[in-house]
Amino acid sequence: MMPDLGKYADAVLSSYAVSLGLIVALVVLSILRARKVRSALEEVEARVKKDG
DSSP: OOOOOGGGHHHHHHHHHHHHHHHHHHHHHHHHHHHHHHHHHHHHHHHHHHHO
């Protein structure tokens, strides 16, 4: 159930939407960055094993 926000409903709801969008973007970017870093780490480890 949503509380009555009166004349501020548009501002409050748009703020929630923007905040939620930014949080989702941060999560997605973090996951993509983690995949990139993991791939680079695996490449370095493979190179070390090959040379070692």
